[in-house]
Amino acid sequence: MIVLLALFACAPAPSPVVVAPVADPLVPMDDVRLLRRLSLDLRGVLPSVEELDAVEADGAQVDIYRDQFLADPRLEGRLVALFAEQWHTLVDAFDVDVYDFDLTGEDAYRFQRSVGEEPLRLLAYVATHDRPWSEIVTADYTVANELLAGVWPLAYPEGGEGWEVSTYTDDRPAAGVLASNGLWWRYSTNPFNQNRTRAAAVFRLLVCEDFPARPVSFATATEGFEGVSSADRIQSDPYCLACHASIEPLASALFGFWWFRQNSPTEMVTYHAEREMLGADALNAEPAWFGEPVAGLEDLGRHVAADGRFSECAARTMATALWRRDTVLEDQPRIEALESAFVDGGMRMPVLLRDLTDTPEYRAGAVTDDAPEAVSAREVTVRLLGPEVLATVVEDLTGWRWEHGGYDQLGNDLFGYRMLMNGVDGVYITRPAQDPTLTWALVTARTAEASAYIAVQHDLVQGTSPRLLLQTVTATTPASDPVFQDELAALHWRLLARRATADDLAALTELWSTLYEADGSRETSVIVAWTGVLAALLQHPEFLSY
Amino acid sequence: MSPSCRAALASFGLLSAGCAGSDRADGDSAAAPGEDDVDQLAPFVAEPVWSADEMTAEAERLVALGFPDPNVPFDAYKALFAYRDDTCPNAGDQLVGQEMPEGGCLAASGAHFEGNTVIIETNIVEGADAIRGFQFGGDFLISDPSGAWLAGGGGMRFQTVRSNNGDVIWSGEAAGTWIDTRRDDWLGLGFSSTFTFGGASTADGRTLTMNGTVGVDGVYVQFVDVAWADACGGYPTGHLRIRDPSGVWADLDFADRCDGCGTLTHDTLDDATEACVDLSPFTSALAALEAG
Structure with a gap:
């Protein structure tokens, strides 16, 4: 009870659905990664560097951005x-x-x-x-x-x-x-x-x-x-x-x-x-x-x-969508609270989405070590990019959408890879898979490689402005140049929403150098090396999860 | 119009010209959906658009457009085959979609054929009895060289049985959606139905029956065991249902009055009202089908 009272005392405008139980087994994710989750779920794109910086400086900004995302035209x-x-x-x-x-x-x-x-x-x-x-x-x-x-x-x-x-x-x-x-x-x-x-x-x-x-x-x-x-x-x-x-x-x-x-x-x-x-x-x-x-x-x-079940079903449907799992009996109090607020809010969907993105289930980044096994098995604390979101993220980053003969390759199964990437075709697969599979890894790898190629061609070979991903380096920037390290750090932050550690930078630099040398250390090997580094980042587990 | 014009179905006659909601056909209301923000949870109460007189007038307008005689589209279909050539559409008088290019084929005459059809014609003489008729169904669109077209999705059937004692029995069915842009009657306006009919002419007299639904030009009716028998002086028995543009159906019960009138009831009518409807264009046409 003390914890509950404290929560009410601290929260400026408590939502009726964000009452975390005592000893909640769900561990909230950090604010920056939460921003990334919100941006992906509500806009289908990564947060901008400015947004990442703002939330890093002030975690409370995440809710302000969330409200902006709810008004973003990409939400539709x-x-x-x-x-x-x-x-x-x-x-x-x-x-x-x-x-x-x-x-x-x-x-x-x-x-x-x-x-x-x-x-x-x-x-x-x-x-x-x-x-x-x-x-x-x-x-x-x-x-x-x-x-x-x-x-x-x-x-x-x-x-x-x-x-x-x-x-x-x-x-x-x-x-x-x-x-x-x-x-x-x-x-x-x-x-x-x-x-x-x-x-x-x-x-x-x-x-x-x-x-x-x-x-x-x-x-x-x-x-x-x-x-x-x-x-x-x-x-x-x-x-x-x-x-x-x-x-x-x-x-x-x-x-x-x-x-x-x-x-x-x-x-x-x-x-x-x-x-x-x-x-x-x-x-x-x-x-x-x-x-x-x-x-x-x-x-x-x-x-x-x-029908009284209509509004509850709306809450349940959206909870399933945003918690990335089916709702269960234990969720009923939360669902009823969400529904109640939804109805009180005139059955406006943004109200429901706002409340849902406030729930511990949505904001969880992990479960505690002593979490009940049922909770550990149930909660999806790390979500995988599905085909639809990966397509919009890549398009936002590179302007490229994987198409073949007019078909969106991440959006169909006649010629494409929607189901192979955990997607739903609506007939044979009726719910998105939540675990990484071999085919999911293959599709994400090919998408990453193609995206990286396009970005490097645009940024370094054609030198088109504005740049897509490589903001400062040129085709002649050596790995020893501070600009090179700054570029790697910026990419890490932009794509993974986590500041790169020294080990991260060292690993990326080593990858770049290895690819450069493997290609014969020629002038064009810079292109090969950057393409490889970008492809690695675009299939990094922290890029593909949220 | 493109010869391959199935898309034109979307904007044609029956498919676009209703009475209800016609005021929004210009898209005006599309600009501000739910502008009045009515209480979405309020119980639905139909507000009748038509009075009882208007309902029967609309029903009479529908029957005046002509009886849905299956012979009409079947004859039109056969006539359009005069535009075929050696390779388009394909052999025989039926369309076999699998044997044509995607989207159909264009004959040398300029006629375009697409879809599938099945035709079964019957002509049996057993002793002195004769059975003649046809079944014609499928989903197809044929345009003539001028661009006028006939389209059908469903089935048409008609049959007469003549006995050596002089009895004649005839029956038919018009089901699905059919349009012939060269006409200005029921088929020209576009026609949607699940309609069956029959007649019998024997020593005991003549009986005509109609069952099922018909929709033409924004008017929708349902015949429920509607029959005309000599015993009723040629007036109908059974029920005729008429759809008000509000979406609620009115029921005209001819009962056994035998005067062409009946009792009209409607969910929103406090009291039943008397209404009369002249269905003679249908009955005359149906009677004439006795000749086959």
């Missing part, structure tokens, strides 16, 4: 990536492809990502434009880009560029993501499934009820129902009804997106208002949300938003 893109990990819409293939829409193979990747990003962009827009989170299921608009505006029935702002607020023009109800093509193209259905998969997705994504994850024992379910058709059993067997009493009525509400023919672009681009009532007959279930009748999709959105 980061949220798209974070939501994608759980919404699973950034898949590499839909039931239709780019050729169905008068586009070429060069548009294939952009087509796939545009479709998949549509619901995520709406989520991110609501999150970053001071809109109540409930708007994700009640909005009378979506967020679309030029490509989608060309293939879907959308009113896209004249003169607009990129992702813009847009409206469907095919009489679909105002229901936010529930009325987005992108969501239902990802979560397709078929004549046997009849929207049940879609209903399960809605439950998982919006109220964190994961019906398919519930254990099922067919042996138990069979008793007394031999010879009864599956269609009848799911409406009569109490064991089945435990899920299907909720699944079918929600599935019934989604028939405006029912396609008579699968894989038909003609059918899939538009909402079919005339089919809204078909679900009741097809599923023998009137549209409802957990027992409450709903009068269409718009009404469904209101019911979802009013």
Whole structure:
């Protein structure tokens, strides 16, 4: 209690969710590395040298920067990536492809990502434009880009560029993501499934009820129902009804997106208002949300938003994203506190993000030696750069994005390496891996080598200004020059957010010299040596973790 | 318009011209989403856009656009094949997408073919009985040399069975999304449905039935066991549902009144109201299909 009182006494504006328990087994990371974590999570880039210096001088600056990051325009893109990990819409293939829409193979990747990003962009827009989170299921608009505006029935702002607020023009109800093509193209259905998969997705994504994850024992379910058709059993067997009493009525509400023919672009681009009532007959279930009748999709959105689990699920979803782990029963008090503050704050996402980044779970850099084993196993105190963040970090540092044939190589699995780098493809891999793997190491190594090459070519060979990474050395600066050592120290600080020790500098210098000599100590060997040093730093464990 | 114009579906007729929300088709509201910041958690209460008279008028407008006769798109499809050449699209009268280049093929005539279709035609004579009909389905788009096009995603079916005793039974289905830009009727405006129909002409008289949904030009209706029998003087029984632009459906119950009128109910109507609707353009067309 004394500790708690002391915490309250010292904190100028205590957040209700930052009450660390006595003898917290979580050890906060240092302020500079915390700044780096915040910058990567909220902006997708490394902190600038100025930001690092400021926080090094005054640790309290980290929260000020955090608040700035929450207002940074790059947050929207980061949220798209974070939501994608759980919404699973950034898949590499839909039931239709780019050729169905008068586009070429060069548009294939952009087509796939545009479709998949549509619901995520709406989520991110609501999150970053001071809109109540409930708007994700009640909005009378979506967020679309030029490509989608060309293939879907959308009113896209004249003169607009990129992702813009847009409206469907095919009489679909105002229901936010529930009325987005992108969501239902990802979560397709078929004549046997009849929207049940879609209903399960809605439950998982919006109220964190994961019906398919519930254990099922067919042996138990069979008793007394031999010879009864599956269609009848799911409406009569109490064991089945435990899920299907909720699944079918929600599935019934989604028939405006029912396609008579699968894989038909003609059918899939538009909402079919005339089919809204078909679900009741097809599923023998009137549209409802957990027992409450709903009068269409718009009404469904209101019911979802009013469900007490909706706001809690938002807190849980974002905690999963930022703590980089699933939430567990022990987290419930924290989740409830986060949710309470979120609701009190008008369900504005920045409130939730601010509170989440205040939590011990977010700020932990280690666990204590005597931490319970469950805590040690659960908490992710060292996070690995995933493919999305590595791509934006490298692009910010070098201006280079690894692309092949129009495909972002860290953002797809048809030709690229997203899953190999612990990413989520949304079909086979549904949560980001948190441990380094052989393939993760291979991809990060190749990315580091290419990034280093590009930076050195830019800075030393072409001498283009402004420089990217090598700020002071030239192609003729010898290793013995103080400028050389200063450059190494600055790189270490910029890329790793830790001041280089003498040993660090010595190791980097030795690497540079070894590479220089191995290349024959020629004039051009400087380029080889710097490329090697930069590549080493860009695959340093402290660069690739945060 | 590009000959390969599936993207044009997005901005065409049915797909863009609804009644509800048409005031935001210019994108004005896109500039300020949720500007009024309404209480997002308030219970949904539908505010009807149409009066009962307007609902029936809209239903009559829809049926005046023409009966969704499966023969119409099937004939249009066959006519467009006159523009084919030896290699495009491919052999026969069906489209086999796997045998065409990505994005379809361009015939020497300037017509463009893309997609897949399946056609099964039936012409069976057993004794004195005859069964004739077709099934036509797939997902395709064919544009003629002028750039006008026919697109379909779904299935069309029609069949007549004639017995030697003079009985005739006919039935069909129009399902999916279909558009023919060369027309200005139901098919020209763009058509979305899951609609089945049938007729029987026997010594006991004639019966017509319709079931399923139809959406054309921003009007959406559902026929629920709607039937016309001689016993009811040619007036309908069953239910006709009409979607108000608010998104709530009204139900017109013809019951057994046999006068073309029924009881209209709507979630937001305090009292049921009487409404009449003239569906004769549909019934006339359906009756005419007896001739095959």
